[in-house]
Amino acid sequence: MARPSGSDAGVTGPRVHAAAERLFARSGYAAVSMRQIAAEVGIGAGALYHYTPDKQTLLRRLMLDHLKDLLSAWAEADPGGDPITRLDAFARFHIRFHLDRPDAVFIAYMELRSLDPDNFSAVEARRKCYEAIPETILRDGVAAGRMRLADPKVASVALIAMLTGVNTWYRDGGRLDRAAVEGIYADLAMGLVGARRGAG
């Protein structure tokens, strides 16, 4: 038995990525073996090397794909307009996007140290692109007198950290649904930048 019937690179390829994403998120890159990934897909370990030159490249692709999705999704979700509107949209977008892809997000934040220097640089560059988004919004908000911040740079990383933290506790079927969580965080974001409208 060598080539099983029904085998198809168009099917197996995505399954390899999905399995790697699940396992890397659950146990960490270093703790997951190529044999485990292969077992999850239902193939032998050797066959993985038709889909990636090595384990490291698998991680690199997962991260870059995620960041590409993130940046292009925001490009489409960005309403433009005044800073308050954009901040509200950004907060809600970030929560939604992160709740929809917990595994990819987890990897992107936790496995930076598992990347080779070259891959790290590539990933870090895109990550900074994303961090620049709220920073611009906050600077505009301060300039327009709609936000009060001692340090927009720190505030923007604080904002991202706050929002990203949602993945550490949110579970479907819990006390709050996604829409409620989105609203709560959007409101907290407004307070963070000194532009709170009202809460209750």
Add this chain to the structure above:
Amino acid sequence: MARPSGSDAGVTGPRVHAAAERLFARSGYAAVSMRQIAAEVGIGAGALYHYTPDKQTLLRRLMLDHLKDLLSAWAEADPGGDPITRLDAFARFHIRFHLDRPDAVFIAYMELRSLDPDNFSAVEARRKCYEAIPETILRDGVAAGRMRLADPKVASVALIAMLTGVNTWYRDGGRLDRAAVEGIYADLAMGLVGARRGAG
């Protein structure tokens, strides 16, 4: 050569913990070998087992020690009194404590998944004790009409996530010193809970 002159468990023991902490924080628990830890200490791998029954216990002790330090340090730093005062103290305490122990903090947040189920439970229990601190402060603040929050529970985890994020970017010798960072985060915390005094 078997027992080197000058060898002393009272010296080597802490060095083992320190080396493990450094390496685990830098590369991750799974990616660090006992031989690497031993090499950092300057002993053979086998000698490590005079100081820990196994690798897992080493991680467990690092985490529990850190959380014990964290809880007892706050017990001493807690000024009591009104919620606004306590929140300011908590935010400043959290920033200070985390900036002083970046490695221990990193491990405590990133290596939860590397713990055996029993060890995870023990660590998680103490972690929830700490999370209960801001939650109480925020509930008291809302009850006293000094804070405006739709959901104190979510706000408290958001607060912790925001504060802990300082370790992802702060470096000594950068644009801001620790005292400045402490103040900025304390101010952001006030805004987060709807109690901002003033910024600029």
Add this chain to the structure above:
DNA sequence: CTTGGAATTGAACGCCCGTTCGGTTTATCC
């Protein structure tokens, strides 16, 4: 119906892992 490439197996390679253990040197206690 043949042919050629695509998809995969399964064995193998060398290496490193966590852990154990007998032996050896150093410190300590009486």
Add this chain to the structure above:
DNA sequence: GGATAAACCGAACGGGCGTTCAATTCCAAG
């Protein structure tokens, strides 16, 4: 100063690691 325990070395154990490769089977095109 002789015995006992502490601290450590160095080799070894079985096993899993990432990766390679010849062989094999399936599929699609001619």
